[in-house]
Amino acid sequence: MVTAMNVSDEADRLFQPYNFERFQDLKPYLEEYWATSFPIALIYLLFVFVGQNYMKARKGFSLQGPLILWSFCLTVFSILGAVRTWGHFGTMLLRASLKQSLCFSSFSNSPVIRFWSCLFVLSKVIELGDTAFIILRKRPLIFVHWYHHSTVLVYTSFGYKHKVAAGGWFMTMNYGVHAIMYFYYTLKAAKVKSPRWLPMFITSLQILQMIIGATVSILIYIWRQEHGCHTTTEHICWSSILYITYFILFANFFHQNYIMPKIKVKTKIQ
Template sequence: MEARTGFRLQGPLILWSAGLAVFSIVGAVRTWGYMGAVLLSGGLKPTVCFANHINQSIIQFWSCIFLLSKVIELGDTAFIILRKRPLIFVHWYHHSTVLVYTSFGYKNRVPAGGWFMTMNFGVHAIMYTYYTLKAANMKPPRVLAMLITSLQILQMFVGAIFGILTYIWRQEQGCHNTEEHFFWSLVLYTSYFILFVHFFRHTYIRPKVKAKTKNQ
């Protein structure tokens, strides 16, 4: 088995990535539009503390679809294995824990989950577009890959800040957050932040340092 070459799967991979790109773009437009309106009308606190906005039909619909998409996105791992590409820790850890955390947030109706979903849609809209171009051998610029990882790092930083704010505001009447929500959000966002920073450094910075060292 180890001696066999991986499947190419270019056509299926293009369709897979393009489908997830379109889905993420639509999801980003719908959720960013709604969350932005809630933010502008009531400020940040209602969007991370109170459950009113997640009871709206648009968020209920997209939250359900978002959870299902986390299961579907496990197909990314299947493509990596079938094509015999390196399966790095940050990939399988991120995919598996996001699925568990999304299920937890959906079941417990965590208000800040609206931002978790919205930010994820935004990053994935760009990321899967990049994957589509790469699968089609269109050679997207390296700076686009760096931008995607930078946005992932920013997403984790902002998510951790939101988690801290929910802990501060949790004592207020009607604030639908608990210490359990705070603990798991902070643990996961912090671990994601560390892993993506390490990935960025290892992938985009260290190769440049090694190249400079060789030229000296």
């Protein structure tokens, strides 16, 4: 049987790391970041409350130029992350098995995965800037937005610290969805007309991501007793709770924004 280690080595040969991906491993520093992620999340939530109150009596800023640049940079970053990580994990899935890709964390020794995992964890802090733009421009800030941003920030640092194997798939899915999402945000900020189905498609991908995430949690719970399956009870518990709540919130957002308006229009016509 092909081992996850052998497949990981094969993926390394197929996807040679660039020089910038061979930088010094930040894992020791990011493991300590796990404790720091909590105060960062709390400061973020405080900013949400204070920022909205501060802007209540003030006119919203335009910030079109900075928002275009912000969204475009995150688009490029997400595309690069998706291309590099999907190539590695796709090889593992095709050459080994789903179980090995979810249970064994040997892939984290790859310079490519190590580099993009570090950036992925740090990017969750950078992405909090999305909320700053919403508040400063006085756009509606919905619960699912700040809940998702704050909890993902803490959860990704937890998964990185404990070297959770299944976290690799959470990362690759997130890179892929964000590549499309931030591309849409760039078009929207630039006031470029995009297909009407695009935002619905993005929300559908987010819901699918939550379904796959919950399924992954179930699978690693089933396989957790097998020798070498690297996971923890804490990880299974928190990933299940978060992905279920994400699914409910994104499904409700989809219903409120894409189903209900059609029902109202149909009712008016009748």
